[in-house]
Amino acid sequence: MSQEPRYHEAERLAADLERIHELAxxxxxxxxxxxxPVPPALPEAADRLNTLTAILHELHPADVATVLxxxxxxxxALVWRLANxxxxxxxxxxxxxxxxxxxxxxxxxxxxxxxxxxMEADELAELADSLPQQVVxxxxxxxxxxxxxQVQAAMSYRDDQVGAIMDFETVSVRxxxxxxxxxxxxxxxDSLPDHTDKIFVVDDHDILQxxxxxxxxxxxxPDDLVENVMARDVVRFRPEDDAEEAAAAFERYDLVTAxxxxxxxxxxxxxxxxxxxxxIREEGETDMLNMAGLxxxxxxFAPVLRSVQNRWFWLAVNLFTAFVASRVINHxxxxxxxxxxxxxxxxxVAGIGGNSGNQTITMIVRAMAMGQLSGIQAMHLLKKExxxxxxxxxxxxxxxxxxxxxxxxxxxxxxxxVAAMTLNLLLAAVLGVMIPVTMEKFGKDPALGSSVLxxxxxxxxxxxxxxxxxxxxxx
Amino acid sequence: MSQEPRYHEAERLAADLERIHELAxxxxxxxxxxxxPVPPALPEAADRLNTLTAILHELHPADVATVLxxxxxxxxALVWRLANxxxxxxxxxxxxxxxxxxxxxxxxxxxxxxxxxxMEADELAELADSLPQQVVxxxxxxxxxxxxxQVQAAMSYRDDQVGAIMDFETVSVRxxxxxxxxxxxxxxxDSLPDHTDKIFVVDDHDILQxxxxxxxxxxxxPDDLVENVMARDVVRFRPEDDAEEAAAAFERYDLVTAxxxxxxxxxxxxxxxxxxxxxIREEGETDMLNMAGLxxxxxxFAPVLRSVQNRWFWLAVNLFTAFVASRVINHxxxxxxxxxxxxxxxxxVAGIGGNSGNQTITMIVRAMAMGQLSGIQAMHLLKKExxxxxxxxxxxxxxxxxxxxxxxxxxxxxxxxVAAMTLNLLLAAVLGVMIPVTMEKFGKDPALGSSVLxxxxxxxxxxxxxxxxxxxxxx
Numbered sequence: 029m030s031q032e033p034r035y036h037e038a039e040r041l042a043a044d045l046e047r048i049h050e051l052a053x054x055x056x057x058x059x060x061x062x063x064x065p066v067p068p069a070l071p072e073a074a075d076r077l078n079t080l081t082a083i084l085h086e087l088h089p090a091d092v093a094t095v096l097x098x099x100x101x102x103x104x105a106l107v108w109r110l111a112n113x114x115x116x117x118x119x120x121x122x123x124x125x126x127x128x129x130x131x132x133x134x135x136x137x138x139x140x141x142x143x144x145x146x147m148e149a150d151e152l153a154e155l156a157d158s159l160p161q162q163v164v165x166x167x168x169x170x171x172x173x174x175x176x177x178q179v180q181a182a183m184s185y186r187d188d189q190v191g192a193i194m195d196f197e198t199v200s201v202r203x204x205x206x207x208x209x210x211x212x213x214x215x216x217x218d219s220l221p222d223h224t225d226k227i228f229v230v231d232d233h234d235i236l237q238x239x240x241x242x243x244x245x246x247x248x249x250p251d252d253l254v255e256n257v258m259a260r261d262v263v264r265f266r267p268e269d270d271a272e273e274a275a276a277a278f279e280r281y282d283l284v285t286a287x288x289x290x291x292x293x294x295x296x297x298x299x300x301x302x303x304x305x306x307x308i309r310e311e312g313e314t315d316m317l318n319m320a321g322l323x324x325x326x327x328x329f330a331p332v333l334r335s336v337q338n339r340w341f342w343l344a345v346n347l348f349t350a351f352v353a354s355r356v357i358n359h360x361x362x363x364x365x366x367x368x369x370x371x372x373x374x375x376x377v378a379g380i381g382g383n384s385g386n387q388t389i390t391m392i393v394r395a396m397a398m399g400q401l402s403g404i405q406a407m408h409l410l411k412k413e414x415x416x417x418x419x420x421x422x423x424x425x426x427x428x429x430x431x432x433x434x435x436x437x438x439x440x441x442x443x444x445x446v447a448a449m450t451l452n453l454l455l456a457a458v459l460g461v462m463i464p465v466t467m468e469k470f471g472k473d474p475a476l477g478s479s480v481l482x483x484x485x486x487x488x489x490x491x492x493x494x495x496x497x498x499x500x501x502x503x
Numbered sequence: 504m505s506q507e508p509r510y511h512e513a514e515r516l517a518a519d520l521e522r523i524h525e526l527a528x529x530x531x532x533x534x535x536x537x538x539x540p541v542p543p544a545l546p547e548a549a550d551r552l553n554t555l556t557a558i559l560h561e562l563h564p565a566d567v568a569t570v571l572x573x574x575x576x577x578x579x580a581l582v583w584r585l586a587n588x589x590x591x592x593x594x595x596x597x598x599x600x601x602x603x604x605x606x607x608x609x610x611x612x613x614x615x616x617x618x619x620x621x622m623e624a625d626e627l628a629e630l631a632d633s634l635p636q637q638v639v640x641x642x643x644x645x646x647x648x649x650x651x652x653q654v655q656a657a658m659s660y661r662d663d664q665v666g667a668i669m670d671f672e673t674v675s676v677r678x679x680x681x682x683x684x685x686x687x688x689x690x691x692x693d694s695l696p697d698h699t700d701k702i703f704v705v706d707d708h709d710i711l712q713x714x715x716x717x718x719x720x721x722x723x724x725p726d727d728l729v730e731n732v733m734a735r736d737v738v739r740f741r742p743e744d745d746a747e748e749a750a751a752a753f754e755r756y757d758l759v760t761a762x763x764x765x766x767x768x769x770x771x772x773x774x775x776x777x778x779x780x781x782x783i784r785e786e787g788e789t790d791m792l793n794m795a796g797l798x799x800x801x802x803x804f805a806p807v808l809r810s811v812q813n814r815w816f817w818l819a820v821n822l823f824t825a826f827v828a829s830r831v832i833n834h835x836x837x838x839x840x841x842x843x844x845x846x847x848x849x850x851x852v853a854g855i856g857g858n859s860g861n862q863t864i865t866m867i868v869r870a871m872a873m874g875q876l877s878g879i880q881a882m883h884l885l886k887k888e889x890x891x892x893x894x895x896x897x898x899x900x901x902x903x904x905x906x907x908x909x910x911x912x913x914x915x916x917x918x919x920x921v922a923a924m925t926l927n928l929l930l931a932a933v934l935g936v937m938i939p940v941t942m943e944k945f946g947k948d949p950a951l952g953s954s955v956l957x958x959x960x961x962x963x964x965x966x967x968x969x970x971x972x973x974x975x976x977x978x
Contacts, residue, residue, distance in 0.1 A: 049880075090755040100883045122755075211721070220718035223759060225700060242717055243695035246686070279784065280565040280597075282777035284698060284759055301776055302757040305783060309754065312787020313869055316794070320865035320954075321858060328870050329883060332890035336898075339862050339891070343855065347899055350854035351906070357847040358910075364839070364846050371839050371846040372832040375962060378850070379825035380818065383796060383955060387814050390795035394788055395803050405524075408575045408804060415807035416814070424822055431826070435833075479795075479954075480858060487850060 044087065045095050051080040052103040062106040063134060077110070084111045089118035097127050100329045105134055116143035121151055125158070126327035132158055141166050149175050150195040150297075153182030181267075181296075190274050191267030193307070194288045194297035197221035200228040201254060203237050208250035210240065223300040225284040229258045236287055236295045238262060264289050265299060274299060275307040315393060318475040321346070342480050349484030353378075356488050360495035363503055369436050370498050373445060376428060377494045381452035381486030384420060388413050388460030389482050393475045396468055410461045417457035421450030440502045448494035455489045456482065519562065520570050526555040527578040537581040538609060552585075559586045564593035572602050575804045580609055591618035596626055600633070601802035607633055616641050624650050625670040625772075628657030656742075656771075665749050666742030668782070669763045669772035672696035675703040676729060678712050683725035685715065698775040700759040704733045711762055711770045713737060739764050740774060749774060750782040790868060793950040796821070817955050824959030828853075831963050835970035838978055844911050845973050848920060851903060852969045856927035856961030859895060863888050863935030864957050868950045871943060885936045892932035896925030915977045923969035930964045931957065 055076050058068035067074045084092060084107060092111050096104050096119070108131055111119065116135075120128055120143060132140065140163045144152055149171075156164050156179070168176050178196050185191030199220060201210050210227065214220065227240040238258035248257050264287045265274050278286070278301055288297040317325060321342025326335055357364070357374070364371050392409065425446040433442035463481055464474035530551050533543035542549050559567060559582065567586050571579050571594070583606055586594065591610075595603055595618060607615065615638045619627055624646075631639050631654070643651050653671050660666030674695060676685050685702065689695065702715040713733035723732050739762045740749050753761070753776055763772040785800075792800060796817025801810060832839070832849070839846050867884065900921040908917035938956055939949035 088756065094755065098880065100880070214721045215723075217722050219722060222718075222757065223700070224718050225698070225759070242721070243697075243699050246689045246717070247692050247694055248690075279777075279780050280569065281563065282697065284700070284776065301759065301780070302754075305754050305776070305780060308780060308784055309787065312784065312791065316787070316791050316865055316869060319791070320861045322862050322866060325869075326866055328866070328880075329887065332887060332894060335887065335891045336894050339859070339895070342862070343858060343895060343899060346858040347851070347855055347903065350851040351903075353854070354847045354851050357850065358844070361843045361847070365843045368836045368840045369833070372829045372836070374846075375832065375850065375853070375966070376822070376825040376829050379828070379958075379962065380822055382958075383818055383821040384814070386795045386954070387797050387817070390791060391797060391801055391803070394791060394800075405573065405575070405803075412804065412807060412810065416810045419807060419811050420814070420818060424818060428822065428826075479861070483854075483857075487854065491850070 041091055041094065044083065044091065045098055048080065048083060048095055048107060049099060049103060051076050051083075052099065052106050055080065056102055056106065059106065062102050063109060065106060065109050080107075081110045087111075089115045090122045092119045093122035093127075096131065097124055097328070101130070101331075104130070104329070108134055113139070113142065117147055117151070120144075120155060121147075124325060124327070126325050126330065128155075128158055130327060130330075137163050137166070145170065148195060148197065149178035150182050150193070153179050153192070156183055185267055188271050189267065190265045190269040190271055190288060190299060193271055193303045194265075194267065194299050195221075195303075196297050198228050198287070198295060198298050199224060200230045200234070200295060201240065202231070203229050203253070203255035203258065205254055206250065207245055207248045207252050207254065207257060210245060210254060211250070223285050223302065228287055228295055228298070229254055230295050234294045236262070236264065236289050236293050239287065262287060266290070267296065271307050272311050275304040275311070278304040279308065314473075315475040318473060318477065319390065319393065319479045321477050321480045342477050345477065346480050346484070349480070349487070352484070353487040353491055356491045357495065360491075360499060363495055363499045366503060367441070367498065369438075369441060370495060373432060373441070374491055374494050377445070377448045377452050378487045378490035380424060380449060381456045381490045382483045384417065384453050385456030385460045385482035385486050386479055388416075388457055389464055389478045392461060392464045393478060396464060396474050406461060406465045410458065413457035413461055414454060417453040418450070421453040422446075425449035425453075441498075444494065444497045444501060448490070448497055451493045452486060452490040455493070456486050459485045516566055516569065519558065519566065520573055523555065523558060523570055523582060524574060524578060526551050526558075527574065527581050530555065531577055531581065534581065537577050538584060540581060540584055555582075556585045562586075564590045565597045567594045568597035568602075571598055571606065572803070576605070576806075579605070579804070583609055588614070588617065592622055592626070595619075595630060596622075599800060599802070601800050601805065603630075603633055605802060605805075612638050612641070620645065623670060623672065624653035625657050625668070628654045628667070631658055660742055663746050664742065665740045665744040665746055665763060665774060668746055668778045669740075669742065669774050670696075670778075671772050673703050673762070673770060673773050674699060675705045675709070675770060676715065677706070678704050678728070678730035678733065680729055681725065682720055682723045682727050682729065682732060685720060685729060686725065698760050698777065703762050703770055703773070704729055705770050709769045711737070711739065711764050711768050714762065737762065741765065742771065746782050747786050750779040750786070753779040754783065789948075790950040793948060793952065794865065794868065794954045796952050796955045817952050820952065821955050821959070824955070824962070827959070828962040828966055831966045832970065835966075835974060838970055838974045841978060842916070842973065844913075844916060845970060848907060848916070849966055849969050852920070852923045852927050853962045853965035855899060855924060856931045856965045857958045859892065859928050860931030860935045860957035860961050861954055863891075863932055864939055864953050867936060867939045868953060871939060871949050881936060881940045885933065888932040888936055889929060892928040893925070896928040897921075900924035900928075916973075919969065919972045919976060923965070923972055926968045927961060927965040930968070931961050934960045 055073060056062060058070060058073040059065050067077055096107060099107060120131060123131065137160060140159060144155060145167045168179065182192055201213060225242055228236060229238045229240055230236055238260040239262050240254055240258045244257055263277055263281055263283060267288055284301045286299045287295055288299060290296050313325065323338050323341060326338050428449060429442040429446040432445045433439065460482055463478055467474045530548060531537060533545060533548040534540050542552055571582060574582060595606060598606065612635060615634060619630060620642050643654065657667060676688060700717055704712045704715055706712055713735040714737050715729055715733045719732050738752055738756055738758060742763055759776045761774045762770055763774060765771050788800060798813050798816060801813050903924060904917040904921040907920045908914065935957055938953055942949045
């Protein structure tokens with residue numbers, strides 16, 4: 029199989045997943061404990077176990093990770109047991125954090141030590157938070173001082189900082205040697221670190237002088253000195269820099285790797301594009317989850333109570349804001365008692381405001397990904413959104429006004445409908461700009477619950493405007 | 504400046520943007536036409552023009568693109584005029600599609616030809632849809648047959664296919680030569696293509712045999728034959744493959760470049776990670792925009808009417824579904840007339856259903872990014888979501904039941920509230936799974952308007968359940 033051209037990645041992986049799922053599902057009834065599978069007595073089942081094991085051992089660790097994420101709990105436990113233990117560490121690194129915990133819970137300390145002891149320092153640091161303390165201590169015991177220091181350094185940064193995702197596999201040379209010397213030096217390596225697209229050029233004190241792109245090295249005259257070939261204008265990062273900003277820079281400048289230096293410009297590590305791709309993917313996901321009111325990424329097959337934990341907060345907020353909206357309506361009890369049609373029409377005013385507000389807020393949250401909305405720009409946006417709201421309000425308000433008139437034969441209700449829809453769309457536009465801009469100003473993630481918040485405003489606001497106008501003009 | 508270490512990318516860019524915005528804003532009153540700026544008479548203003556021009560000429564084209572995206576229309580036109588014309592092509596490639604159109608509208612044919620005539624075939628193909636036909640024809644006239652064929656090939660694929668984003672800058676060697684020969688061959692290039700991390704190994708008919716990673720080439724014995732060093736197990740793509748699936752494969756296997764081959768395994772191009780990063784970024788953005796009911800990415804500073812165009816469709820859908828909900832309420836007019844408190848309580852039932860449904864649907868849309876939810880998994884998810892809905896329904900339903908009792912001193916209303924909230928959360932859970940699964944089954948993007956759809960169901964459903972139960976048990 030490994031000699032076959034690998035076409036249609038997604039189809040192949042989907043087929044593998046389907047196959048694995050079928051085998052695992054058929055096997056489970058024959059295994060008393062999926063956490064410790066013993067070959068079943070039934071020859072057919074034993075065959076299945078062998079086939080499943082063989083498939084799993086041929087898969088790339090990243091594919092095993094994807095398969096584990098897409099399997100229900102029991103099948104996941106079985107597959108995890110049957111996967112190649114030599115690749116356990118790689119799988120743990122690839123799998124989503126939510127699923128990683130469930131895998132680690134299934135392993136004893138000795139297995140965990142075996143899985144992680146051969147990792148790079150940055151990889152161990154990435155897993156360390158999820159691992160039992162005694163496992164980390166056990167592994168570090170056998171490492172040298174430099175590696176221990178690297179793990180501690182990486183762990184001292186927050187997950188959203190460059191320091192937490194950089195690695196330490198830098199290849200560096202001096203500026204005053206020839207390209208020929210560099211090529212001979214590289215040939216002494218067993219293998220170069222992943223993604224090596226440039227060699228770092230440093231002085232005697234490891235101060236970064238520039239970078240030597242491999243694709244320049246390869247076309248240079250062997251006698252050229254590194255200092256004449258290297259690029260001095262280097263996009264570099266500090267370990268305390270924001271990871272999302274670093275990822276945006278990778279995207280803007282099409283980088284594959286970039287040096288990380290400390291305040292004295294000393295080279296201490298590097299960032300690679302594969303980590304940045306993960307940051308970009310997670311950034312989009314987190315915004316989407318946060319807008320919908322989910323606290324964090326969820327294991328699709330997590331136990332019910334764990335999912336409830338992840339969702340209760342924004343549901344509670346929503347319940348509170350719905351309660352406020354309910355009190356607004358209650359305040360107009362007498363108006364509704366006199367014109368019951370208002371009760372039927374009021375959700376339309378609230379609903380269109382919520383939808384329009386969500387459109388505005390989504391667009392702005394997205395545009396803020398770069399953190400680039402100054403106050404003056406916010407004013408421009410506000411003006412534009414108010415314009416859009418006015419057009420939509422008059423347009424759709426009139427449509428609903430006409431329909432209301434046809435239904436209830438009451439010009440007053442129709443006119444209140446037009447006015448209330450326009451005003452609520454304006455409210456949605458103003459708050460749709462103000463909420464994310466304000467959250468950003470106070471250093472909060474503008475995506476966080478923004479959908480719940482804008483809906484709260486347009487619900488309560490919509491009811492207040494509509495019933496208020498009706499009370500003033502129709503009663 | 505170019506010799507200074509470049510730290511804190513995002514801060515630097517934000518500062519540049521602020522500076523450019525201030526200069527442009529101060530300049531506009533002194534320029535009769537921002538599309539054709541002439542040096543102003545006032546020395547102070549003339550200085551500002553020079554400063555602004557100098558700043559823009561120092562910026563990386565990708566930074567100029569970012570700045571343009573974040574400036575209001577008039578300032579954008581001015582900045583675009585002052586930017587280095589030699590980099591116009593690169594800027595056009597980097598800006599978002601929405602903004603690209605406004606920039607191209609500002610250029611005449613001669614300027615456009617100058618901007619794009621030196622592009623690679625894949626780059627011209629990317630822009631061709633936005634360019635006037637006569638410009639593309641003019642440019643192609645001076646290109647050779649091979650390049651023309653490449654442009655046509657690239658343009659024959661949809662934007663979401665590998666063929667539309669691959670490039671043609673492949674470096675290839677034969678399997679039966681030594682590494683030393685390869686190194687000498689590479690040295691004859693003026694420069695290697697961007698992102699070259701592997702050399703493609705082909706036979707006499709350009710059939711792909713394997714790849715020779717540069718980092719292997721560099722550590723190999725010069726006398727080793729390529730066929731003994733190259734990797735034969737190659738992740739490869741076909742031009743008709745889905746770009747998002749290719750991007751997912753790049754992410755899973757940490758690729759920098761990958762070959763694109765036709766059905767005969769003939770090498771025809773390559774994919775690079777920088778294009779894949781764009782695909783991943785856009786995928787997340789599109790999902791987010793689609794869920795909120797925006798048809799496509801919007802130029803933040805687009806004219807009002809263009810924004811209205813982008814948003815009207817889902818607003819209309821929302822208006823229609825809100826109208827349906829309104830008719831549901833209208834059906835229970837007599838019930839509400841008897842117990843007006845119901846009008847105040849019903850939005851709570853609808854609201855919590857909408858929020859919970861959005862949580863479920865967001866999680867599933869996100870998980871579907873890989874297209875990996877089989878029917879059996881959908882059943883597992885459905886069971887889990889129903890469990891979560893039951894817990895939340897009983898929990899929050901009881902909270903609201905107690906509060907309703909305290910407000911209205913009516914056990915009937917309180918019990919109807921508990922039952923309606925639980926049932927609407929169950930409805931939200933079922934449809935939150937069913938809507939995206941069904942859309943996926945029919946080949947639709949599961950994110951498309953999913954937020955509007957689930958809210959429609961939980962609104963109408965919530966009103967029907969709550970008012971229906973009230974009519975049966977309380978009247």
